[in-house]
Amino acid sequence: MSPVIEVASTLCLYILGVAMCLTFYRLWRGPSPQDRTIALDLFSTLVVGLLTIHAIQTDEHVYLTAAIAIAIISFIGTVAIALYIHRRGRR
Amino acid sequence: MIDIISAFLMIAGCLAMLTSAIGIVRMPDLFTRMHAASKVGTVGVSCVVLAAATHFAELTVVAPVLLTIVFFFATAPVAAHMVGRAAYGTGVRMWEGTVIDEWKQRPENPPFEPPET
Numbered sequence: 001m002s003p004v005i006e007v008a009s010t011l012c013l014y015i016l017g018v019a020m021c022l023t024f025y026r027l028w029r030g031p032s033p034q035d036r037t038i039a040l041d042l043f044s045t046l047v048v049g050l051l052t053i054h055a056i057q058t059d060e061h062v063y064l065t066a067a068i069a070i071a072i073i074s075f076i077g078t079v080a081i082a083l084y085i086h087r088r089g090r091r
Numbered sequence: 092m093i094d095i096i097s098a099f100l101m102i103a104g105c106l107a108m109l110t111s112a113i114g115i116v117r118m119p120d121l122f123t124r125m126h127a128a129s130k131v132g133t134v135g136v137s138c139v140v141l142a143a144a145t146h147f148a149e150l151t152v153v154a155p156v157l158l159t160i161v162f163f164f165a166t167a168p169v170a171a172h173m174v175g176r177a178a179y180g181t182g183v184r185m186w187e188g189t190v191i192d193e194w195k196q197r198p199e200n201p202p203f204e205p206p207e208t
Binding site: 002004005007008009011012015016018019020022023025026032034035037038039041042045046048049052053055056061064065067068071072075078079082083085086088 | 094095097098101102104105106108109111112113115116121124125128129132133135136139140142143146147149151152155156158159162163166169170171173174176177178180181183
């Protein structure tokens with residue numbers, strides 16, 4: 001692995017760590033359940049990016065398959081939570 | 092050269108995702124937060140997986156990468172629309188500076204209610 005990729009992937013892992021902390025702040029504070037839902041959705045997107053960068057860093061492309069699986073599961077989960085909130089109605 | 096392109100795409104995607112995380116913290120309203128989370132997050136993750144495609148440069152990697160990009164571009168608007176409709180239907184308050192609410196402005200539209208089920 002070249003040093004350019006090594007430095008860049010380490011930097012990207014730090015950036016994504018900061019982004020995950022910010023998203024977790026919204027997940028913790030979020031005034032409405034919908035805020036928490038979009039925070040979870042963004043969190044799973046960040047996990048997909050994290051797995052992809054880990055795949056680049058370790059030269060193992062198996063992690064990309066796990067990233068796709070996490071993307072599909074998070075989409076289904078977001079839609080399910082949104083439908084549940086919608087059908088529960090006004091509080 | 093390939094390494095530089097891959098590193099550039101990776102850092103650009105990560106900065107886009109950091110932007111979307113900052114947006115989800117700093118935006119004043121649920122709908123604007125959703126805006127930041129869905130659009131910029133999609134662009135960021137697309138750049139990162141394109142970096143993986145340029146780094147590996149095999150067919151067994153490029154095919155899942157294209158699948159991931161198509162999947163994100165297809166599902167992120169759907170999920171954002173579902174969450175936004177649920178938020179509008181359950182009466183989440185908008186920001187005071189909101190300029191336009193097209194559903195409320197048309198007189199033939201009934202007040203938005205969640206379905207009966």
